[in-house]
Structures are given as C-alpha cells and as structure tokens.
Amino acid sequence: MSERSLKLFEGVAHIDDDLIESALSYRPASRQKRRRMIVSLAAAAAVLAVVILAGVPLMSKYLPDSTMAPTSPAAPPPGMEPSDPSSVSGNGTTCEPMPSPEPSPAPAPEPSAPEPEAPESSEPSAPQESIPASEKKLIIGYAVYPHYASLRELAERSDYIIFGTVMSKKYEWMSLRIEDNSDEKYLDPGGDADNGLTLVTIFDVNVANDYKAAASTGGVIKVLVLGGETEDTIYKIDGSPEIRIDEKYIFFLSKGSTVDNGAWLLNDTQSLYLTDGDTISSVTKDGFELSFEALDKLME
Amino acid sequence: MEDVLIVELFFRRDESAITETARKYGPLCRSIAINLLGSPEDAEECVNDVYERAWSSIPPQRPEKLGAWLGKLARNVSVDRFRRERAQKRFNGVETALTELEECLPSPDTPEREMESRELGAAISAWLRRQSEEDRALFVRRYFSGEALRSIARDMGVPENRLSQRMTRLRRSLRDALSKEGIAV
Numbered sequence: 001m002s003e004r005s006l007k008l009f010e011g012v013a014h015i016d017d018d019l020i021e022s023a024l025s026y027r028p029a030s031r032q033k034r035r036r037m038i039v040s041l042a043a044a045a046a047v048l049a050v051v052i053l054a055g056v057p058l059m060s061k062y063l064p065d066s067t068m069a070p071t072s073p074a075a076p077p078p079g080m081e082p083s084d085p086s087s088v089s090g091n092g093t094t095c096e097p098m099p100s101p102e103p104s105p106a107p108a109p110e111p112s113a114p115e116p117e118a119p120e121s122s123e124p125s126a127p128q129e130s131i132p133a134s135e136k137k138l139i140i141g142y143a144v145y146p147h148y149a150s151l152r153e154l155a156e157r158s159d160y161i162i163f164g165t166v167m168s169k170k171y172e173w174m175s176l177r178i179e180d181n182s183d184e185k186y187l188d189p190g191g192d193a194d195n196g197l198t199l200v201t202i203f204d205v206n207v208a209n210d211y212k213a214a215a216s217t218g219g220v221i222k223v224l225v226l227g228g229e230t231e232d233t234i235y236k237i238d239g240s241p242e243i244r245i246d247e248k249y250i251f252f253l254s255k256g257s258t259v260d261n262g263a264w265l266l267n268d269t270q271s272l273y274l275t276d277g278d279t280i281s282s283v284t285k286d287g288f289e290l291s292f293e294a295l296d297k298l299m300e
Numbered sequence: 301m302e303d304v305l306i307v308e309l310f311f312r313r314d315e316s317a318i319t320e321t322a323r324k325y326g327p328l329c330r331s332i333a334i335n336l337l338g339s340p341e342d343a344e345e346c347v348n349d350v351y352e353r354a355w356s357s358i359p360p361q362r363p364e365k366l367g368a369w370l371g372k373l374a375r376n377v378s379v380d381r382f383r384r385e386r387a388q389k390r391f392n393g394v395e396t397a398l399t400e401l402e403e404c405l406p407s408p409d410t411p412e413r414e415m416e417s418r419e420l421g422a423a424i425s426a427w428l429r430r431q432s433e434e435d436r437a438l439f440v441r442r443y444f445s446g447e448a449l450r451s452i453a454r455d456m457g458v459p460e461n462r463l464s465q466r467m468t469r470l471r472r473s474l475r476d477a478l479s480k481e482g483i484a485v
Contacts, residue, residue, distance in 0.1 A: 007420065010413075012443050013375055014421020017368035019428050023440030024328065024371065026433060149341055242454070285331065285451055286340060 137233045143226070145267035151288040155298050158266050160253040161212040162221060163275065164205040166245050171228035173197040174259075199235045201228040202259065203243055205251065211299050222262040223251055240268045241283040248275050249283070250290065303366040310358035317358075318351050325367055329374035335446035336378040342385075349377045375444065420483060427477040431470070438463070439470055 148154040155161060176198050203223040225243065227235045243249065252271040253263035265271045269286040280290045301320045309317035329350050333343035350373045363369035428436050434456075441447045449467070453460040 007416070009379070009443075010417040011420030011424055013372060014418050015428065015440065015444060016425040017363075017365035019425055019436060020368040020371055020440055020444060021365045022433070023437040024367065024445070026437035147340070149344075285448070286334060289338075
C-alpha cells in the first residue's frame with residue numbers, strides 16, 4: 001500500500017458518523033419502493049431459531065434425514081403459535097406466518113400421509129411473468145444460518161458437492177413439515193403443527209461433476225431454495241444468492257427428503273460459487289476462496 | 301434495543317451490553333472485518349476485539365451514533381490486524397532489511413499524522429455532503445466498509461462495469477475537491 005493510499009485510507013476512517021450511518025442504511029429508491037411490505041417468513045426464521053437453540057446433536061436425533069438447511073420452515077418456534085400474527089422468534093426476528101397461496105392451502109394432511117394433498121396452486125409452475133418483476137410486491141423474510149469456519153467444515157457438513165449448470169427453475173408451494181412420532185413438543189410438528197405451505201424455488205441442475213456423493217455425472221439434481229415468485233408477489237429471504245439459468249455453479253448441498261432427487265443449499269451465505277469452468281468466485285459475501293484444485297484436494 | 305439503552309448498559313457495566321451490541325451491530329462489524337481481511341476466522345476475532353474495545357472505551361466515551369462508532373472500531377481493528385499479519389509475512393532478506401531501516405523513520409502514528417488524517421476526514425466529509433445520497437452510500441460502502449464492487453452492484457441492481465465507471469468519476473471528483481482545498485495526498 002503506497003503512502004498516498006494509506007493517508008487516504010486513514011482519512012476515510014474519520015468521515016463524520018452521521019454520513020457513515022446514513023450511507024450504511026441507504027437503500028436505492030427502486031428497492032425502497034419494492035420493500036413496501038417487510039414480512040418475516042415465520043418459516044425460515046422459526047425453524048432456524050429452533051435449529052440454533054436446539055443444536056446440531058438434538059436436531060440430528062430428531063431429523064435423521066435433514067441437516068441445518070431449512071428443511072421445515074413452517075414449524076413454529078417455541079412459544080409461537082402458528083396463529084400468532086406477529087411474534088418474536090428465538091433469534092429476535094419479528095415473524096409472521098408464511099403467507100399462504102391463493103386459494104387457501106389444503107387442509108393439513110394426516111400425520112401418516114407422506115406428502116400433503118397439494119392445493120391447486122402448489123403444483124409446479126413456470127416463473128410468473130404477467131407483471132414485471134420490478135412492479136411486484138416484495139416480501140422479505142429473514143433467516144439465520146449456521147456459519148462454517150472453514151471450507152473443510154463446509155464440505156464436511158455438505159451431503160453433496162456438485163459442479164453443474166442450471167437448466168431451469170420453477171416455483172412450488174410446499175409443505176415442509178417433518179413427520180415424526182416422538183413426543184417432543186416443539187421438534188415434532190407432526191401433531192398440531194400448522195398446515196401452512198412455503199414457496200420454494202426448485203432449480204434443475206445438470207451435474208457436470210459430483211465431488212461428493214450426488215446424482216451421477218450427467219444426471220439432474222433439484223436444488224431447492226426458500227422463496228420464489230407468484231403472479232404478483234416476490235418472496236425472498238434477505239441476502240439469499242441469485243441463481244441464474246444457464247450459469248455454472250459449485251453447490252454445497254444438504255439432502256432433503258421433500259423432493260425426489262432434491263437438495264437444499266447448505267446455507268445462503270457460503271454454499272454457492274459461480275464458475276466459468278476455470279475460475280471460481282463466491283456468489284455470497286461470506287463464501288470462501290475456492291478453486292478446482294482446492295476442491296480436488298479437499299475431496300482426497 | 302435503542303442505541304441509547306445499549307450505551308446505558310455499558311455505563312452500568314452490565315454485560316448484556318455486549319449481547320445487545322452483538323445482536324444489533326455484530327453483522328455490520330463482521331461484514332466490515334470480512335471485507336477488509338477476507339477471512340471469516342480473522343474477522344470473527346476482530347469482532348470480538350471490537351466488543352472488548354467497546355467495553356473498555358464506554359465509559360468514558362458516550363457515542364452518539366453507536367453503529368457508526370462501532371463500524372469505525374471494526375475498521376480500525378481490522379486494519380491493525382492486516383498490518384500486523386503483513387509485517388509477519390516479511391521473511392525474505394530484502395523485506396527484513398527494509399523493515400529494519402523503516403525504524404529509522406519517524407513513526408507514522410504521530411500526533412501530526414493523526415491530525416492530518418482528521419483534516420483529511422473532514423475534507424472528505426465535506427465533499428461527501430455535496431454528493432447525492434446514492435453516491436455517498438457507494439463511497440462509504442466501498443472505501444469505509446471495503447465492500448466488493450460486485451456485491452454493491454448486485455445490491456443496487458446496476459451492472460458492475462457501470463458502477464466501476466461511476467466510482468472512477470467519484471474518485472476524480474474527490475481528487476479535484478482535495479486539490480481545491482489545498483490538501484496534498
């Protein structure tokens with residue numbers, strides 16, 4: 001760092017506090033307009049709060065097929081009834097129930113049913129384009145994900161690590177309830193849990209290489225991400241990465257039993273990397289430096 | 301929790317001040333540290349240092365803008381760590397010799413240097429106040445928080461190359477403003 005750069009860098013540290021504060025909280029006008037409704041998805045925040053409070057060992061005991069990924073965002077956190085319109089979850093996030101699709105979701109399935117009876121609108125749908133995205137109502141949810149201290153830890157916690165191309169996407173209202181017959185009051189939503197549905201985006205990814213057990217090379221895996229679009233509304237988890245059709249990515253995934261051959265991003269903050277086939281860059285701000293060589297070495 | 305209440309907790313030496321600070325401003329401090337250091341592990345240590353320094357600085361200090369104050373603290377702690385680690389990596393002979401010779405020069409952390417930095421900060425602040433709100437946010441996020449251009453572009457919904465051109469114009473404008481003020485950098 002040259003002396004001139006250093007002087008400027010130090011000078012910037014003395015910018016007035018009010019300028020820093022207003023700059024850091026600034027949102028572009030276009031985004032302000034779209035943020036008319038700030039609603040938390042009880043879904044993600046709730047389960048993740050449970051995950052954080054309960055800890056990994058407890059979760060793995062009750063959710064043998066799931067991981068830290070938001071596998072059941074519809075479950076309410078301790079003390080929060082599904083009908084409570086505005087509660088505060090364990091992580092301090094204001095929560096509201098996940099908005100239901102129109103028409104109203106189907107009645108809750110029997111606990112023994114493997115999948116809920118899907119309402120008409122829960123059928124897979126193509127991206128809605130009737131209203132321009134910029135004019136749709138934006139509903140933002142907040143989720144807290146586990147943070148992995150190293151690339152190795154991220155890889156170890158992933159069930160699948162794949163290099164693939166995103167072929168298509170669709171949105172689907174899904175019941176993410178986890179059926180369990182235990183008596184655990186909060187971790188077993190199979191009893192009186194709410195029957196809300198959660199909007200999920202499902203990406204079909206053509207697997208070019210699987211670094212950790214996944215669909216075979218050349219196969220297709222479905223990558224699930226919370227949020228999506230309806231005709232007039234965009235549901236988004238704040239800070240979730242944008243996944244684009246035809247782009248190539250490295251995915252760190254957690255298997256989920258919700259969809260055949262489907263898997264969730266392990267977290268929204270470190271699990272997605274864009275690549276051109278030679279270089280790799282993190283799509284999220286907390287991602288790690290990654291290269292194909294490092295990936296190969298990691299898997300040795 | 302309101303900033304004023306968090307500061308009050310510090311004054312009462314109530315340790316929940318740290319919890320509340322972490323809850324409200326932990327993400328801000330962490331993102332600044334990660335932007336500047338690039339390592340989540342280092343960033344986490346820096347954030348803990350920020351809480352420690354806040355604990356030992358309040359009182360007597362009573363920051364009016366707690367977020368900005370903590371942001372500055374996170375930046376300073378991160379820069380200190382960056383310098384320390386860079387110094388430790390100087391192992392080859394030439395670097396070692398030059399580092400030893402540097403000791404012959406007056407320390408950069410002199411009161412004069414500090415005053416110079418403050419004057420520069422005041423000039424940059426005055427220039428920033430003449431910019432649009434969006435340009436102010438751009439400048440602060442890039443040069444105070446160290447956020448990557450790509451990340452800012454994504455957040456603001458503009459192409460990265462367009463943002464890059466805009467940053468070039470902003471830097472040129474700052475250079476002209478500092479020249480007019482007679483501040484040589």
